[in-house]
Amino acid sequence: MTTNTKHELSFTEAKNKLGLVARVQRKLRTAGKQRVFVTPQPAASATPPIFIIGVHRSGTTLLRLVLDSHSRIAVPRESVFLLPLSEMWRDETALLGLSGLGFEADHVLYKLRELSDYFFNSYAAGRNKPRWADKSPQYVDCLDFIEKLYGPSCKYLFIYRNGLDVACSIGTRKVFKLAKPHQDACGDPFLGAARYWSAQCQKMLQFEQAHRARVFTLRYETFVHSPEAIARKLFEFIGEPWEPQVLEFHKQEHDTGFLEDPIASMSKGFQPSLKNYEKLPPELVQGMKREARGMLQQLEYEVE
Structure with missing residues (x-):
């Protein structure tokens, strides 16, 4: 190989390297202007959750x-997962960060539902049941998200x-962090609990008014006095056949956990727990009524 040929190869290699560098630099300059958009794949339909x-x-x-006593429905203890x-x-x-990766809001929501479905469907399958329900009182604070996640399904x-009664039960607990802001504002655990109950019920009523066709409403007091009548309507509402063993839930096996109240979990049937607040000092009860009067009246509970 002649000297001139070597020089020509060196020049060609250098030119190619410079061209590669230029192309990389152009890619880097335009990277901020381009984003990948990932298209979600359709998910298989699932049995409507509760x-x-x-x-x-x-x-x-x-x-x-x-x-949970129904043969087709699996209901874990409080997951608070959502x-x-x-x-x-x-x-x-x-959301902006995920958008920068190419995942727009609808796709993120789709993946969050996919994640939720994975856990709950797997749980139900482990119980050999085709349908699941989730019970977490904290969900009062994220009803809008649940509706976005599952919508009309x-x-x-x-x-x-x-x-x-709710305020009496919450107030007797030394620590109840969800009601604490209201309790601190009132300066009393029972008055704050009454205010907390009222605020949470207001959120429920607002959601119920907007989605009446998919909300079944029941009262604890009516349920414990007429369990079969209410339960039959409830199962009809969710589209499941009536099974008498649901009324003997205390004879069925249920999963245990650590977030749920152990006393309520060990209930031996429909044992009404009513008007426990009457054991409190009368002046305290009057204060609780002042805090919750509007909501008590709206829900048609008697207020003296």
Whole structure:
């Protein structure tokens, strides 16, 4: 190979390298202007889920045990799983970051539902049941997210209980962080609990008014006095056949966990727990009524 030929090869190699560098630099300059858009693939349809919604100490555990006793429905103890997902969904920074990766809001929502379905469907399959329900009182604070996630495919069971009994139950607990802001504002655990109950019920009523066709409403007091009549209507609403063993939920096996109230979980049937607030000092009860009067009247509970 002659000297001139070597020089020509060196020049050609150098030119190619410079061309490669230029192409890489152009890619880097335009990278910020281009984004990949990922197209979600359609998911297989699932059996419509059910969500049990109610303020803490309102009978949600009782309702869970009844549904979990049905041969087709699996209801775990409180998972609170969707609440942190809803917080991520509301985080604009997180959504912008995912958008920068090419995942727009609809795709993110699709993947969050896919994640939720994976866990709950797997749980139901492990129980040899085709349908699942989720019971977490904290979901009162993320009903809008659940609706975005599942939309018209899901059904809601809303349970209400006399706010004075709810406040009495919450107030007797030393620590109840969800009601703490209201308790701190009132300077009393019972008055704050009554205010907390009222605020949570207001959220439920607003959602119920917007989605009446998919919300079944029941009262704890009526349920414990006429369980079969209410339960039959409930199962008809969610499209499941009637099974008498749901009324003997205490004779069925249920999964255990650590987030749910152990006393309620060990209930031996429909044992009414009513007007416990009457054991409190009269002046305290009057204060609780002042805090919750408007909602008590709206839900048609007697207020003296």
